[in-house]
Amino acid sequence: VLLATAGVLVLLALGLAANHPSRGLDQAIAEGRRAAAPNVSLPSLTTGRIYTLRAFRGRVVVLNLWASWCEPCRAEAPVLERWSRQIAAHGGSVVGVDTFDASSDARSFMRQLHLTYRMLRDPSGVVKASFGVTGFPESFVIDRSGRVAAIARGPVDDAFMRSAVLPLLGA
Amino acid sequence: MRVALALLAVCASLLGPVAPALAAASCPRTTEVAMESKIMCQVCGVPLALANSLEADRERVLISRLVARCDSASQIEAAMVAQYGPSILATPPAHGFAITAWLVPGIAIAAAALGIGGVLLSVRRRRSDAPLPAPVTASEDARLDAALAAYSQWNE
Numbered sequence: 661v662l663l664a665t666a667g668v669l670v671l672l673a674l675g676l677a678a679n680h681p682s683r684g685l686d687q688a689i690a691e692g693r694r695a696a697a698p699n700v701s702l703p704s705l706t707t708g709r710i711y712t713l714r715a716f717r718g719r720v721v722v723l724n725l726w727a728s729w730c731e732p733c734r735a736e737a738p739v740l741e742r743w744s745r746q747i748a749a750h751g752g753s754v755v756g757v758d759t760f761d762a763s764s765d766a767r768s769f770m771r772q773l774h775l776t777y778r779m780l781r782d783p784s785g786v787v788k789a790s791f792g793v794t795g796f797p798e799s800f801v802i803d804r805s806g807r808v809a810a811i812a813r814g815p816v817d818d819a820f821m822r823s824a825v826l827p828l829l830g831a
Numbered sequence: 832m833r834v835a836l837a838l839l840a841v842c843a844s845l846l847g848p849v850a851p852a853l854a855a856a857s858c859p860r861t862t863e864v865a866m867e868s869k870i871m872c873q874v875c876g877v878p879l880a881l882a883n884s885l886e887a888d889r890e891r892v893l894i895s896r897l898v899a900r901c902d903s904a905s906q907i908e909a910a911m912v913a914q915y916g917p918s919i920l921a922t923p924p925a926h927g928f929a930i931t932a933w934l935v936p937g938i939a940i941a942a943a944a945l946g947i948g949g950v951l952l953s954v955r956r957r958r959s960d961a962p963l964p965a966p967v968t969a970s971e972d973a974r975l976d977a978a979l980a981a982y983s984q985w986n987e
Contacts, residue, residue: 663942664938664939664942665942667935667938668935668939671931671935727886728889729885729886729888729889730885730886731885760873760874760886760915761886761889762889762890762893762914762915763914765889783914783915783916784873784915784916784917784918784919785873785916785918796874
């Protein structure tokens with residue numbers, strides 16, 4: 661009986677730990693460090709081709725988590741589209757990750773807002789778990805060596821992009 | 832042979848108008864309400880029936896579309912898994928770490944049953960092992976008689 665109770669308690673603790681969002685990346689940035697971005701592999705929203713985050717090594721990546729049902733994501737997307745065009749030639753990429761979303765809704769969101777940057781699909785929230793995401797939208801600026809340099813827990817704006825992305829591009 | 836063919840023709844003519852009606856009666860094959868307890872709101876982490884969020888509303892729209900298309904509950908579950916992954920199902924999968932969700936309640940009930948059984952057995956054993964009370968001596972018997980007599984006298 662004691663063993664069974666201990667087992668149940670261990671399982672409860674494991675469950676709680678698994679569901680608690682990780683704040684390791686925020687802590688590293690607060691301490692002035694850059695932690696390695698978790699390497700995730702996700703299919704493209706449009707073609708289904710699998711991309712890994714490691715494949716973007718050498719470029720500055722703005723990894724943006726969004727969903728078509730998220731109103732702030734709708735307001736933020738044009739800013740990301742504009743910056744995606746501006747930074748492409750300087751070695752920067754905006755990568756959208758559509759999360760917890762029906763693919764048809766996501767594609768219609770892309771069409772409505774004329775979004776052209778690369779869109780990946782994360783229907784079950786792999787990136788959400790590994791990056792400690794608690795809401796939508798959230799963006800992670802990843803430097804050329806694959807380390808997280810800045811985080812926006814909420815919609816990005818021009819000021820954030822100027823201060824977090826431009827210095828990494830050397831532009 | 833002719834009689835058999837005639838009978839077949841009669842049966843076909845009788846069932847002909849009924850078949851589409853039967854098919855129509857079986858559609859929809861499930862309801863939005865029934866599906867809401869089987870599907871999770873991924874953002875909220877609760878079944879859709881309890882969820883109140885924009886994401887839950889989008890899931891509801893998709894489910895309504897599938898119900899209207901006359902999909903069965905299992906077809907809708909499969910379609911939702913294809914869209915959102917296995918975590919969309921309210922019932923945990925029976926493999927990987929999630930299997931503990933199925934095993935733990937069974938193990939806990941078995942452990943509780945074993946524990947209660949063990950306690951009952953030990954209580955019964957203790958009772959049967961307890962020494963029998965010593966027989967009443969003659970002096971005790973006399974004292975009891977005297978006390979009872981005094982009691983009945985006092986009551987009168």
